[in-house]
Amino acid sequence: MQDEVLIVGGGVAGCAASIALARRGRSVTLIEREPTPRHKVCGEFLSGEALEDLHELGIHVASLGAVSIDYVRLAAARRAAEAPLPFPAASLTRKALDTALIAKAIDAGVRVERGRSVQALGRAASDVWQATLDDGTTREAPTVFLATGKHDLRGHARPQDPQRWVAFKMYFRLAPKQAAELAGASELMLYRGGYGGIQPVEGGIANLCCVVQQRYLARSANRWGNFLARIQQDCPHLAMRLAGAEPLLAKPIAITHIPYGYIRRTTENGLYCIGDQAAVIPSFTGDGISIALHTARCAVASYLAAEPAPLFQAKLRSALQPQMRLAEFAADGLNNSLARAVLPFCLRVWPGVMRVTAKLTRIAQQTAVPAEAVAG
Numbered sequence: 001m002q003d004e005v006l007i008v009g010g011g012v013a014g015c016a017a018s019i020a021l022a023r024r025g026r027s028v029t030l031i032e033r034e035p036t037p038r039h040k041v042c043g044e045f046l047s048g049e050a051l052e053d054l055h056e057l058g059i060h061v062a063s064l065g066a067v068s069i070d071y072v073r074l075a076a077a078r079r080a081a082e083a084p085l086p087f088p089a090a091s092l093t094r095k096a097l098d099t100a101l102i103a104k105a106i107d108a109g110v111r112v113e114r115g116r117s118v119q120a121l122g123r124a125a126s127d128v129w130q131a132t133l134d135d136g137t138t139r140e141a142p143t144v145f146l147a148t149g150k151h152d153l154r155g156h157a158r159p160q161d162p163q164r165w166v167a168f169k170m171y172f173r174l175a176p177k178q179a180a181e182l183a184g185a186s187e188l189m190l191y192r193g194g195y196g197g198i199q200p201v202e203g204g205i206a207n208l209c210c211v212v213q214q215r216y217l218a219r220s221a222n223r224w225g226n227f228l229a230r231i232q233q234d235c236p237h238l239a240m241r242l243a244g245a246e247p248l249l250a251k252p253i254a255i256t257h258i259p260y261g262y263i264r265r266t267t268e269n270g271l272y273c274i275g276d277q278a279a280v281i282p283s284f285t286g287d288g289i290s291i292a293l294h295t296a297r298c299a300v301a302s303y304l305a306a307e308p309a310p311l312f313q314a315k316l317r318s319a320l321q322p323q324m325r326l327a328e329f330a331a332d333g334l335n336n337s338l339a340r341a342v343l344p345f346c347l348r349v350w351p352g353v354m355r356v357t358a359k360l361t362r363i364a365q366q367t368a369v370p371a372e373a374v375a376g
């Protein structure tokens with residue numbers, strides 16, 4: 001049996017596209033390699049645009065326990081400064097978000113196959129794509145949405161990441177005083193070789209998510225415990241937050257090789273690349289989920305308008321380029337040792353800079369989300 005659309009990957013972008021297509025009467029199969037949603041490396045910050053798109057899909061993050069994030073705090077060396085966010089924002093674990101998205105896709109009539117991984121994607125005929133699954137069976141469709149996130153499919157890979165970024169995520173139960181000080185804030189901490197964010201998520205716990213270049217991680221003998229101790233030395237604010245904290249996972253979740261700054265140049269007919277397969281914005285912006293939702297929405301609109309996929313991909317690239325360039329420029333600043341040394345002295349002007357940067361590294365907002373939909 002052949003569906004109109006096959007979606008590979010059931011994370012944010014794949015689910016969002018599948019829901020939108022099914023609601024418009026298209027027959028859709030979505031293949032997700034994990035049998036059930038699990039923790040993913042992500043800061044779990046939901047920007048205003050992400051909240052709008054989720055609201056549009058019928059996902060009400062408040063009812064899932066999302067925590068409202070009202071301001072952002074930057075900590076470098078011994079100083080910290082904060083600024084209110086210029087848009088509504090929230091945080092929610094990826095496990096909760098991905099569970100809700102998959103459930104919504106099933107409700108919308110998407111045929112969801114979980115626990116099956118696509119091993120290869122090629123042409124069965126000039127106008128039919130064929131996906132080969134890990135059990136050797138195949139699925140065919142004239143149109144495929146590629147939404148495998150950070151995982152590349154053979155033959156459709158993104159370029160290597162020259163900086164060899166490594167990312168970690170760990171949940172902590174903070175000491176009561178630290179949890180109270182973190183309430184409502186997303187904190188960005190700078191250290192040698194990278195940066196990290198800590199923010200509250202549902203269930204009264206905090207998510208620490210950090211990125212570091214491999215050559216700096218090597219200085220900690222590639223060990224999480226050593227690395228965590230080193231970044232607390234570099235950033236005493238983080239040491240203060242983690243004093244008396246209880247780690248909640250046996251070990252951190254980690255990923256490697258994140259091609260920050262990547263925007264896909266082109267694609268083939270009938271193959272729409274969305275989410276991290278379309279573009280990978282530096283993590284400090286907290287905008288990856290928003291971009292995943294945005295690219296899914298644009299790809300669905302393009303498909304429904306019978307626009308060729310290569311044209312969609314080229315237009316998407318032009319639209320995302322200014323935001324990506326600015327985010328890359330800001331990320332270079334955060335990763336630059338001179339900038340890190342100077343930043344503490346500039347923190348008095350930082351709130352203004354932070355507000356402007358936060359605004360400029362967003363994609364345009366379409367509609368307003370009711371305040372009660374953001375967080376309970």
Ligand SMILES: Cc1cc2nc3c(=O)[nH]c(=O)nc-3n(C[C@H](O)[C@H](O)[C@H](O)COP(=O)(O)OP(=O)(O)OC[C@H]3O[C@@H](n4cnc5c(N)ncnc54)[C@H](O)[C@@H]3O)c2cc1C
Pocket residue numbers: 008009010011012013014031032033034040041042043044045046047050116117118119147148149150151153167168209210211258274275276277283285286287288289290292
């Ligand atoms: C360190 C770090 C911190 C971040 N913090 C934030 C943040 O705070 N806020 C934010 O908005 N963004 C953040 N991001 C970015 C955000 O996580 C991603 O941009 C977003 O998840 C991309 O969505 P996606 O749908 O493309 O991929 P995903 O949500 O990762 O989904 C891809 C899905 O495809 C499945 N899959 C993979 N390969 C196959 C296969 N072969 N067959 C079948 N299924 C497959 C996977 O199991 C997965 O479920 C962060 C990223 C990093 C690295």
